[in-house]
Amino acid sequence: MLDVAPATPFDPKDYLRLQYMPHFMCPGCGHGIALRALLAAVHDCGIAKDDLAVVCGIGCSGRVGGYIDANTFHTTHGRPLAFATGLKLARPDLTVVVVTGDGDCLAIGGNHLIHAARRNLDLTCLMLNNEVYGMTGGQASPTTAATRLTSTTQSGAIEPTFDACALAAAAGAGFVGREVTRQAPALKTLIARALRHKGFSFVEVMSDCTEVYGRKNDLGEAPEMILSQKADMRPEQHNDAPNQPFRPNALPTGVFVERDLPEYGARLRAHAAMIRGDTAR
Amino acid sequence: MxxxxxxxxxxxxxxxxxxxxxxxxxxxxxxxxxxxxxxxxxxxxxxxxxxxxxxxxxxxxxxxxxxxxxxxxxxxxxxxxxxxxxxxxxxxxxxxxxxxxxxxxxxxxxxxxxxxxxxxxxxxxxxxxxxxxxxxxxxxxxxxxxxxxxxxxxxxxxxxxxxxxxxxxxxxxxxxxxxxxxxxxxxxxxxxxxxxxxxxxxxxxxxxxxGWTPPAPDADPDLVAAVPDALPDRHVGVAIEAAWCKGCGICVKLCPERCLAMDGPKAIVATPSACTGCRVCEWLCPDFAVTVRNEGVPA
Known part of the structure; x- marks a missing residue:
């Protein structure tokens, strides 16, 4: 892992499985921007493709990994963190990135998220939050903001949402940050910091679902949606007004938590060595 | 064809x-x-x-x-x-x-x-x-x-x-x-x-x-392909890979210099000379279709 970006310029084509391009995502989908930012961050950190493992769940976000020319793993719904935990423990030399979605990570896999954060294993979890289950037809997810229309909230959502970053931080993650796809270069920097962080890093990417969510809620077409992201975010101000609603008009971005905590893999190996030493004696 | x-x-x-x-x-x-x-x-x-x-x-x-x-x-x-x-x-x-x-x-x-x-x-x-x-x-x-x-x-x-x-x-x-x-x-x-x-x-x-037979082909199909203007040899430039473009319009709307335009279902480089190489379109293209050449600003 490099501390400074390599001299060679970043070309996403070096990191993509070109035979599958153009990818399947809808026109204007923010997941493509997040994918680019992830690849740029991988390039910045100087991680060789063979040393990178991308584990994905199910959903639009779950398809992101398949386009990356690295070791990729398309797993069951909600369980990419569980698969990644096993992978990282067996192969601590790999950089393991989990790409998951708001439904995958917070609803179906909510339990895995809090426990992965609690253990603080050296994983980077990228949660692409488009506030909806896009692939299955636009059902409400745990991050669908109040009043938003989805196919399961035909007269507007009424449930409170999860603040995924607060959840991960409270569960014990070592690194927590959030960025919008509109700020793609900042997103790249954030992901690169998360990749370099030793311990569980959680990055929430606010992505746009243009075709399902945007259309249903009359949020305009892809350019209007991405432009409105800027009005929704308040960089680094999350501490000033903790009681502000999560969305739509006060979205804190930036790094919320960065702390050095004991890393689980190292602890486990030390523990195993200790036990083995005991038995030998 | x-x-x-x-x-x-x-x-x-x-x-x-x-x-x-x-x-x-x-x-x-x-x-x-x-x-x-x-x-x-x-x-x-x-x-x-x-x-x-x-x-x-x-x-x-x-x-x-x-x-x-x-x-x-x-x-x-x-x-x-x-x-x-x-x-x-x-x-x-x-x-x-x-x-x-x-x-x-x-x-x-x-x-x-x-x-x-x-x-x-x-x-x-x-x-x-x-x-x-x-x-x-x-x-x-x-x-x-x-x-x-x-x-x-x-x-x-x-x-x-x-x-x-x-x-x-x-x-x-x-x-x-x-x-x-x-x-x-x-x-x-x-x-x-x-x-x-x-x-x-x-x-x-x-x-x-x-018993179907194909209709007679048009005598003179309009197949004249538009020849794109060659990019001038500048240190900055922008190119769009049409096969990957899905026409979402993000690059066109967000380009500060308005270099890009929609041509039907795809984005095209309308005024290549206006490009300053800022890479906004490249970063925000969800489909990896835009490539910006600018030695001054790393990708």
């Missing part, structure tokens, strides 16, 4: 003894299963072993429906893998394109209805007359270039005969031109599986399909 000629679609019937893999595709409610049932029954009557497997029930229109029909002296697997279909019968144009890679390279026969059923997800804007994300490949680009066979307006033919629902039988008739079985037997098979009241229209539709 080679215009469609009579030679392209002249069927060379397979001998009666040969087994075949036939893939029938469409969207729900079009009669994919009726075609495959007719084929299976026909093959059975000719003494072949037949296996047929399908995805059906997408009656809401828009769902993919397909049916694999395999017949030979002995058939083991019920499905046709990529590149193994001898014939592809498509009841809808985008489905025809979607399954094109299943056709046997070089000698697979492609038979498609050119009628388009635009799925809701392809409609980017709900404004009337707005362009949709539907497949842009035209029949002339596919038939004769990527596959041999024919693309016909089967729905139009069936509507002219009195019932648009007989479009599947029109395609079955077209398909029968490649199979060296007597017409009377086909009529028999169709009569056996269609509802009684529709036997007449289905017979007529079958004959219309079997």
């Amino acid at each position: 080679r215009p469609l000629s009579q030679d392209d679609i002249a069927p060379t019937p397979w001998p009666v003894t040969t087994g075949m893999n036939i893939l029938v595709v469409g969207v729900g409610g079009q009669g994919v299963l009726m075609i495959s049932k007719a084929l299976a029954l026909m093959a059975q009557r000719r003494g072949f072993a037949v296996k047929q497997s399908e995805v059906h029930g997408m009656a809401k229109r828009g769902g993919i429906v397909f049916s694999h029909v395999r017949f030979a002296e002995q058939v083991w697997s019920p499905t046709i893998t990529r590149g193994e279909a001898d014939m592809l019968v498509a009841l809808e144009w985008a489905e025809a394109l979607r399954w094109l890679d299943h056709l046997r390279p070089g000698r697979g026969v492609f038979i498609a209805d050119t009628r388009q059923i635009v799925p809701p997800f392809a409609c980017r804007s709900r404004k009337r007359g707005a362009p949709s994300g539907y497949a842009r490949e035209t029949p002339a680009e596919i038939v004769g270039r990527h596959a041999d066979g024919c693309a016909l307006d089967a729905t139009g033919i069936a509507t002219a005969l009195g019932d648009s629902r007989a479009a599947n039988t029109v395609l079955l008739g077209r398909l029968s031109a490649w199979l060296d079985y007597p017409v009377a037997e086909w009529h028999d098979v169709i009569a056996a599986i269609v509802p009684k009241g529709t036997r007449e229209i289905n017979r007529k539709a079958f004959d219309a399909g079997r």
Whole structure:
């Protein structure tokens, strides 16, 4: 892992499985921007493709990994963190990135998220939050903001949402940050910091679902949606007004938590060595 | 682009003894299963072993429906893998394109209805007359270039005969031109599986399909391709890979110098000289279609 970006310029084509391009995502989908930012961050950190493992769940976000020319793993719904935990423990030399979605990570896999954060294993979890289950037809997810229309909230959502970053931080993650796809270069920097962080890093990417969510809620077409992201975010101000609603008009971005905590893999190996030493004696 | 000629679609019937893999595709409610049932029954009557497997029930229109029909002296697997279909019968144009890679390279026969059923997800804007994300490949680009066979307006033919629902039988008739079985037997098979009241229209539709000939190609098709202006040799520049562009319009709206513009369904570089190499479009293109060249600002 490099501390400074390599001299060679970043070309996403070096990191993509070109035979599958153009990818399947809808026109204007923010997941493509997040994918680019992830690849740029991988390039910045100087991680060789063979040393990178991308584990994905199910959903639009779950398809992101398949386009990356690295070791990729398309797993069951909600369980990419569980698969990644096993992978990282067996192969601590790999950089393991989990790409998951708001439904995958917070609803179906909510339990895995809090426990992965609690253990603080050296994983980077990228949660692409488009506030909806896009692939299955636009059902409400745990991050669908109040009043938003989805196919399961035909007269507007009424449930409170999860603040995924607060959840991960409270569960014990070592690194927590959030960025919008509109700020793609900042997103790249954030992901690169998360990749370099030793311990569980959680990055929430606010992505746009243009075709399902945007259309249903009359949020305009892809350019209007991405432009409105800027009005929704308040960089680094999350501490000033903790009681502000999560969305739509006060979205804190930036790094919320960065702390050095004991890393689980190292602890486990030390523990195993200790036990083995005991038995030998 | 080679215009469609009579030679392209002249069927060379397979001998009666040969087994075949036939893939029938469409969207729900079009009669994919009726075609495959007719084929299976026909093959059975000719003494072949037949296996047929399908995805059906997408009656809401828009769902993919397909049916694999395999017949030979002995058939083991019920499905046709990529590149193994001898014939592809498509009841809808985008489905025809979607399954094109299943056709046997070089000698697979492609038979498609050119009628388009635009799925809701392809409609980017709900404004009337707005362009949709539907497949842009035209029949002339596919038939004769990527596959041999024919693309016909089967729905139009069936509507002219009195019932648009007989479009599947029109395609079955077209398909029968490649199979060296007597017409009377086909009529028999169709009569056996269609509802009684529709036997007449289905017979007529079958004959219309079997006897279909391509319309004379346009004398002077407007095929003049626009020659893009060469980029001036500057240290900055922007290029768009048209094959990857999905036309979301993000780059066009967010370019501070307004270098880019929409040209129909795709973004193009309208004023390359205005590019300052800021890379906003490159960062925000979800489809990796924009490449900015700027030695000053690293990617």
